[in-house]
Amino acid sequence: MxxxxxxxxxxxxxxxxxxxxxxxxxxxxxxxxxxxxxxxPPKCPLTCSCTKDSAFCVGSKAIPRTFPMDVISLTFVSAKFTLIPAGAFSHLPTLQFLLLNANQFTYIKDNAFSGLSHLQYLFIENNEIQSLSKDTFQGLRALTHLSLENNKLQALPRGIFKDLRILTDLDLRGNAFHCDCKVKWLIEWLRTTNASIAPVQCASPAKYQGHKVSQLPIKDFACITTEFILYQTLPFQSISVEPFGFADDLYVTFAQTNGGNCTFLKWDHIEMVFKRSENISARAAVYCKPLVIDGQLFVIVAQLFGGSHVYRWDDFGGKFIRIQDIDATKTRKPNDIETFQIEGEWYFVIADSSKAGATTIYKWNTNGFYSHQSLHVWHRDTDVEFVQLDGKPKLIISSSTQTPVVYQWNWARKQFVYQMEIPGMLNVHAVKHFRIKRDMYLCLTQFIGDSKVVKWENHKVTTNQVLPSRGTMIAQPLQIIQWHYLVLGSDFSLSTIYLWDAGEMKFARFQDWNLRAPRSFKLVSIDNFDLVLASSFKGNTVIYKHNIVDLSA
Known part of the structure; x- marks a missing residue:
């Protein structure tokens, strides 16, 4: 062409x-x-009926992504999806009304309603929801009406309504609330909120069934409990542990009989753990007792062999210097050391478990320690406890050959004199004391047989409680804030922690620790931590942390 x-x-x-x-x-x-x-305009989902600004959906298998652009009202009925994911409605920022009724979902994820800054009405009713998280309604600051009626909620987490600042109406009816510690915060919130709330009733326990939650007595819910958790493991065996403060730092020293050392650890305020610091070579050490006098640090090192000695920390040389030997004719087989102060004078006493030895008191005289008094010879003493009883200093000495003996300080003679025996307990390995309010108690430890808690009153002791304790070398009372514990170590089974029951005025079993041959328990408090140091003769030395748990959270 x-x-x-x-x-x-x-x-x-x-x-x-x-x-x-x-x-x-x-x-x-x-x-x-x-x-x-x-x-x-976007197509209306197949399971929904739509107008310009609303959608009504029945039997939807998922939350559709296509709705009228300016939808302000959305309803789901008999939906088949089982959960509402985070940001499920973020593509509908103009939404003001949301009704979720008679659906099958059981779980709503955190921030499921994020992006709905204009939502005023939220009705989640007649569903299968059993629990909600505290962030479920995060960001819904325009919400005025909320209904969770007829679900399967047994509790609500503390703070779940914190973002609902202008909430005026709340409906929680038809849920099976279990009224225990987890409902305590709700009781308080219901009494203080300005929102209008339909009466909510308890479904359980039987004690509160049918009672209005808002009218439950707060005092019935003791929701603070405690626990001990393993905090730090130290890779060595030890037979005793002693914490002490020196030069504004916290230290602990462990006597390592098998390792031949007094090992010193220092608290690290940054890493929040104990780290190795210093060391004293000590053959067969059974006790390393620190004592700070006028800013000077002394350590009394008791050994089974090679004699016992006193060391002083030399700031200039940065090491421990041996300054004194303990009289070997009196201290042959040391088993325990206690330090104490009377009328401004410093003393220490060594319990000697040799038949030929004697429990001896030493006094500081500015240049060293000299023998002040020997007492309780020929009795194989295993433990000595210093205590103020009836307003007077006393020493309670445990022995493998007789019942515990009490010595009382004589102010005129400036010595301890025999006062009495504690009857009914032979072969007591150790005695420890504790106070609850004005009452004084003693823990008497037996390795074979039952240990006892006795009450001291008017120069008499009465049995308060008997505790099975086969294989126990130490029963150590501990007070942490208002809680009183008793740790009963065992060579044959788990060590047991008891907690004082103020109502029963006795210890109740609380927790078990898996320790090998525990010999000593000491409490330290530092950087808002309460730590129990546990020496182990046959395993690793460990540190437990005391936690306070709020069950209402």
């Missing part, structure tokens, strides 16, 4: 080319299609 002059063709067959006019025409057709598509 011949091209005629003056004629313009859109395209030429077989040439594979298009004229500028053809290209321009196609571009405008494309743009027109885009504009038409852009103006077309």
């Amino acid at each position: 011949n091209q005629q002059p003056g004629m313009m063709y859109v395209g030429e067959k077989g040439s594979g080319r298009r004229s500028p006019l053809a290209v321009g025409l196609m571009f405008w057709i494309f743009c027109l299609g885009v504009l038409v598509e852009a103006k077309r």
